[in-house]
Amino acid sequence: MHTIFVTGTAGSGKSLLTARLLEWYSSNEVTPISINLDPGVSKLQYDPDIDVREFIDFYSIMDEYNLGPNGSLILANDLISTKIEEIQNQVQELNPDYVIIDTPGQIELFVFRSSGPYFISNFYSDTKVTLFTMDGTLAISPISFVSLLFLSQSIKLRLGIPQINVLTKRDKIIEKLPEILKWSNSMIPLLNSLNLEKDTEQSLLSKDIIKTLYKSGNVLSPIAMSNITMSGMVNLSAALSRILTHGEEEHKDES
Incomplete structure (x- = not known):
């Protein structure tokens, strides 16, 4: 069994x-199967298929x-972690073969308090x-793009x-x-775009953050995806397969 936890800020398209x-x-x-973890x-x-609202009103x-x-x-x-056994x-x-878990919209309540990391750590699955x-509409600004990368790394560290x-x-x-994909694949285009920002203080801080992330090797380039047209799903599926099944597509045995 493989488990996919879907996280992100409110309105970013998790559900x-x-x-x-x-x-x-x-x-x-x-x-x-799907699990809703947002009470x-x-x-x-x-x-x-499973809804935390059945346990937490x-x-x-x-x-x-x-x-x-x-x-x-x-x-x-906070009560989510107490329902892990029932779930x-x-x-x-x-x-199921795959469990897709839709996490709460208030990401700070799930990721940065103890309940979320506890649930993820103790939820039984072969791979996670x-x-x-x-949110692509936020990522069009270089400063916002850096902020999202920084939040991404914070979540990775927590979970x-x-x-x-x-x-x-x-x-x-x-x-x-x-342009966004160029920012994702190389630090130089992103730094050049940050140089054009009018807010000097925010630009300098953003450059320090992105340099640190690149230096540590912790920049995770995003896969562009449309939830409307499904464009990008093949790339996302391949990335999931590399992590969850070592690149081997899983199929149900026919009996």
Whole structure:
């Protein structure tokens, strides 16, 4: 069993990417399932096979502990790790090849508190990988692009498993995409673009950050992906295969 954790900032396309991955693997003769780990989400782009909202009621938490929406979200996300056994039991009953886990939209509550790393560390799976969704409409600015790379590295450090960066909304940034890909593949074009920024202080800080990331060898070039047209899915699938199955596509044995 292979597990894909889909992370990213709110509105970056996590849920839609989860839906597309389900479609992709289902069409390739393997059995995927989805898990929604966001206790506060009201609407999803897919019908989850396992839903944390069955175990954690966001609105009941508000009433029981007399908390506002933000306080309830914090407590609800902290409770995720206490439900790992129930979720794992449901996964075992379904016996999938791939588990695609849609993590909470408030990434800071999942990744930077203890619940998220605990869940990822203790969730049983043969192999695991994180997808970090980088909102393409934010990445068109060199300073914002550096910020997303820095956040990506922070998540990788916190979760401690292999990671793939996915540049989402490819179809919305098609004219800017060649330049963004140049920034991804070489430090020099990115530094040149940062030199053109009007905010000198932000530009200098961004250059220091990107130089450090390149020097450490920790720049993960993103795979450009459109959740609407599925453009880029072949590249993403290949990257996932290299990590999860060592490049070998998995197919269900026919009996």
